[in-house]
Structures are given as C-alpha cells and as structure tokens.
Amino acid sequence: MSRMILRALLCLPVLVAALAAAPSPARADALHVGLVIPQSGQFRLLGDHVREAFQVWDADNPGAFGDIVEGDDGCTPESGVDAAAAMIEAGVDIVVGFLCTESLAAALPILSNEKIPVMTLTVRADIIGEEAARLGWSFFRLAPRAGSEAEIAADAIYRFWADKPFALIEDGAISGRELVEAVRTRLEERSLKPNFVDNYRPGQATQPSLVRRLKAAGVSRVFVGGDRSDLAVIAAEAEHQGVALSFMGGDALHAPEGELPLPDGTMAVLASGVVPGPEAEAARQAFAAHDMIAEGLRIPAYAAAEIIGAAANRSDYGQTNLVDLLTGTPFSTALGPVTFDATGERQEPGFVLAILEDGKFRRLSVDDASRLTGESQ
Structure with a gap:
C-alpha cells in the first residue's frame, strides 16, 4: 500500500466527521400564502374548493407554507381593493384566488406595488394578461387563456x-x-x-x-x-x-x-382541470384520503399549491424573489406541465x-x- 493511499485512509475519519459537522443546505423559507376566495353567495362552493385543496396539500407537505390567510372575494372592484389591503396587512408572499375579473383587476395594481404576485385560477380574459404585461403587474395565470x-x-x-x-x-x-x-x-x-x-x-x-x-x-x-x-x-x-x-x-x-x-x-x-389526465392521479388519491372527490376547482387549486410549494422548497429561495422563481420554471402538477412566461401567462394551452x-x-x-x-x- 502506497504512502499516499495510507495517508488518505488515515484522513478519512476526519473528513467524514467534518462533513457530518458541516451545516446542511439551508431549508427554504416557508411562504405565507393568501387565498382570496368567495366566502358567501353563488361562488362560495368554488371558494371552498380552493381552501380544501390547499389544506389537503399542506397536510401532506408540512413546512412549505408558513400559514394560509384568507380574504373575501366579493367579485366587485371594491372587494378587490379591500382584499388586497387585507393581504398586504397580513404580510403574505403570494395571493391565489380572485375568481372574478372585476376584483382581480382592482387588486392587481395594489398588490403588485407591494411586490406581491397574484395567481388566478379562473379568470381567462386576455385583456387582463395584456394589461399586466403593459403595466408590469405581478400576475400569473393558471387558468387557461381565453x-x-x-x-x-x-x-x-x-x-x-x-x-x-x-x-x-x-x-x-x-x-x-x-x-x-x-x-x-x-x-x-x-x-x-x-x-x-x-x-x-x-x-x-x-x-x-x-x-x-x-x-x-x-x-x-x-x-x-x-x-x-x-x-x-x-x-x-x-x-x-x-x-x-x-x-x-x-x-x-x-x-x-x-x-x-x-x-x-x-x-x-x-x-384541462375539467377532465384531468393521469397526472392528476396523486391529487385524486390525496383528496380521497380526506373523503373528497376531485371536482370543481379542487384540481386547479391543488396544482397552484404544488407550484407554490415547489417554489418554496427551492434551495435558492431567499436570494431570488418569488416572481423569478415562478417565471420560466417547468412545474409538474395535477394539471400537467405548467410553465409561466415572463408576463406570467401559462405557456401550455390549458385546454384539451x-x-x-x-x-x-x-x-x-x-x-x-x-x-x-x-x-x-
């Protein structure tokens, strides 16, 4: 046995001990998520679906979300302004919801001014995306574009x-x-x-x-x-x-x-959320474990939770802002692959x-x- 190999073997325990003592990569910061969803009226059931989807995902993936704060989406410009103010006061990192165009359009400039991105699950109007791109709003559309x-x-x-x-x-x-x-x-x-x-x-x-x-x-x-x-x-x-x-x-x-x-x-x-493909099977099983079926907005909302959770678990979170983490990154979700372009529009069609x-x-x-x-x- 050569002296070089012997020296390496003698040093191995020290190296192992040093590696064990070295700090592990820092765990990503837990994100504070805001859900702005209808709390009453004809769209309350859809709001319930969004809440339930985030609760199911969070229960199976503890630690990614610091907390989940709710606001009321009354589907009016006034409710959009009020909900945006409540989300800012709560200190959330991202808002999911705003199921109606009127409330979303009113909230986007307010939240974007505070660098809080918004992800909509339902609003399809092309004009919203066009205005967001023109004015630099922090907007992400998980809903299919009209x-x-x-x-x-x-x-x-x-x-x-x-x-x-x-x-x-x-x-x-x-x-x-x-x-x-x-x-x-x-x-x-x-x-x-x-x-x-x-x-x-x-x-x-x-x-x-x-x-x-x-x-x-x-x-x-x-x-x-x-x-x-x-x-x-x-x-x-x-x-x-x-x-x-x-x-x-x-x-x-x-x-x-x-x-x-x-x-x-x-x-x-x-x-695509209406007729989920095989990529939604894990989400279906997760809902079934909680005595729920994958219907309505549950699959799209679950996909949103998957995306935000993946961003939260990125090792470089903290050095890179959330908007950058969400932009251009391919995410595997219950809706299939999701990639947001530089304007926050989903690159995949969203329809099947x-x-x-x-x-x-x-x-x-x-x-x-x-x-x-x-x-x-």
Missing part, C-alpha cells in the same frame, strides 16, 4: 374535418360569437373555410329551421359556439329530421346534462380536446385521434 380555446378548436377542425363539409354556428351571445369568429379567423389563416356560417336563437325547445339550413348546406360536421342545452336540442332535431351530423363545441359544453342528452361522440374543447362517451366527457385518446383521422381520409 384565446387558446379557439386555437385548440381550430386545430381540431383542421386535423379532423379538413376534408369534410363543416359549419360554424353560434348563439348570438358575445362569448359564442367571439369564439366562432376566432375559430374562423384561425382556420382562414390555414386557408380552410367553413361551408356554412350561421347563428341561431338560443333557449328554444326545437331548432327545425336551423337544421334544415344545415341540411341544405350539405354539411356533416358542426362546430357550435353555444351552451350544452342548445347543442342537445340541435342534435335531437337533426336526428328527428334524419340529418347525420357530428358536433364539436367549446368549454360551454361543460355544464350539467339537461332534459336532452348530448350524442356520444360529441367533441369539446374543455379546460375531449369526447363524450356514455354521457361523460373524457380526454381524447390516441386511439380516438387515429379513428377520427381515419374518418377524415
């Missing part, structure tokens, strides 16, 4: 219906009209035009004249910018007249089943394509896509 709904829909139509005669119809409401127009614009950018464009009166018990117009136009596929109940009426009328039509709609199809069912095979562009089977929507599978692609050839 514009991405039309992107997913147009992509699906181009992929599955490009060689089929198809129609775009809408219910005359602002949301339906804007969605259909956005889909139409994106399709025309790809040199694909609908064979028929029309609108209809919503809330009718039957739609005979609309279906006759669809039949006369010779279409076999219909994208509907409207509610679930209206699409169900149109589908029932088409069956009554013997017109074979396949349907697709937007996120408005995520609604309770009405008097008439939607036909199986109906496609819909839905928020779903298909109705046995009365329930599920995510479109690879097999479904292959079958639909085959039908379009």
Whole structure:
C-alpha cells in the first residue's frame, strides 16, 4: 500500500466527521400564502374548493407554507381593493384566488406595488394578461387563456374535418360569437373555410329551421359556439329530421346534462382541470384520503399549491424573489406541465380536446385521434 493511499485512509475519519459537522443546505423559507376566495353567495362552493385543496396539500407537505390567510372575494372592484389591503396587512408572499375579473383587476395594481404576485385560477380574459404585461403587474395565470380555446378548436377542425363539409354556428351571445369568429379567423389563416356560417336563437325547445339550413348546406360536421342545452336540442332535431351530423363545441359544453342528452361522440374543447389526465392521479388519491372527490376547482387549486410549494422548497429561495422563481420554471402538477412566461401567462394551452362517451366527457385518446383521422381520409 502506497504512502499516499495510507495517508488518505488515515484522513478519512476526519473528513467524514467534518462533513457530518458541516451545516446542511439551508431549508427554504416557508411562504405565507393568501387565498382570496368567495366566502358567501353563488361562488362560495368554488371558494371552498380552493381552501380544501390547499389544506389537503399542506397536510401532506408540512413546512412549505408558513400559514394560509384568507380574504373575501366579493367579485366587485371594491372587494378587490379591500382584499388586497387585507393581504398586504397580513404580510403574505403570494395571493391565489380572485375568481372574478372585476376584483382581480382592482387588486392587481395594489398588490403588485407591494411586490406581491397574484395567481388566478379562473379568470381567462386576455385583456387582463395584456394589461399586466403593459403595466408590469405581478400576475400569473393558471387558468387557461381565453384565446387558446379557439386555437385548440381550430386545430381540431383542421386535423379532423379538413376534408369534410363543416359549419360554424353560434348563439348570438358575445362569448359564442367571439369564439366562432376566432375559430374562423384561425382556420382562414390555414386557408380552410367553413361551408356554412350561421347563428341561431338560443333557449328554444326545437331548432327545425336551423337544421334544415344545415341540411341544405350539405354539411356533416358542426362546430357550435353555444351552451350544452342548445347543442342537445340541435342534435335531437337533426336526428328527428334524419340529418347525420357530428358536433364539436367549446368549454360551454361543460355544464350539467339537461332534459336532452348530448350524442356520444360529441367533441369539446374543455379546460384541462375539467377532465384531468393521469397526472392528476396523486391529487385524486390525496383528496380521497380526506373523503373528497376531485371536482370543481379542487384540481386547479391543488396544482397552484404544488407550484407554490415547489417554489418554496427551492434551495435558492431567499436570494431570488418569488416572481423569478415562478417565471420560466417547468412545474409538474395535477394539471400537467405548467410553465409561466415572463408576463406570467401559462405557456401550455390549458385546454384539451375531449369526447363524450356514455354521457361523460373524457380526454381524447390516441386511439380516438387515429379513428377520427381515419374518418377524415
């Protein structure tokens, strides 16, 4: 044995002792989280979902959150101002919630001035993100951006219906009209035009004249910018007249089943939290352990807790501010991968394509896509 090796062996106990005595990497500071959620009224249930999701995650991951402080989101500009002031006084590091555009828009400049970022789970309006980017607000959108709904829909139509005669119809409401127009614009950018464009009166018990117009136009596929109940009426009328039509709609199809069912095979562009994928299984099990089911805002709120918890556990927290930690970092969540860009917008679409089977929507599978692609050839 050489002297060099012998010297190394003799020094090994000293080295081990020194390593054992050396301080371990500093544990990330616990974050103080604010939840601004409806405490009463028609949206109280959604507020309960957010609270429960954070409680479930915190119970299974102790130490990441220093505390969780609640404020009331009354969905008005005044309540937004009041809640922002309460969060500042409570000394929170980040606020999650503000489920309504009015309260969020009022609170954002106040909280941003105090360098407190805000993460919304529900507000989709593109204008909020645009204003946040222009004015430098600390804004993060976990909710899907409104514009991405039309992107997913147009992509699906181009992929599955490009060689089929198809129609775009809408219910005359602002949301339906804007969605259909956005889909139409994106399709025309790809040199694909609908064979028929029309609108209809919503809330009718039957739609005979609309279906006759669809039949006369010779279409076999219909994208509907409207509610679930209206699409169900149109589908029932088409069956009554013997017109074979396949349907697709937007996120408005995520609604309770009405008097008439939607036909199986109906496609819909839905928020990813509505039809969670396999990445949500751990969250489902966590809720089940607390006798809850993964419904409503529980999965999106759980994903928010996962993101904030991951940021809290970053070893360099304390040298880097929270906004920087959240920006550009890929997070694995119950909603799937989430990455916020420099303006706080989620880079992933936030919407997925779903298909109705046995009365329930599920995510479109690879097999479904292959079958639909085959039908379009």
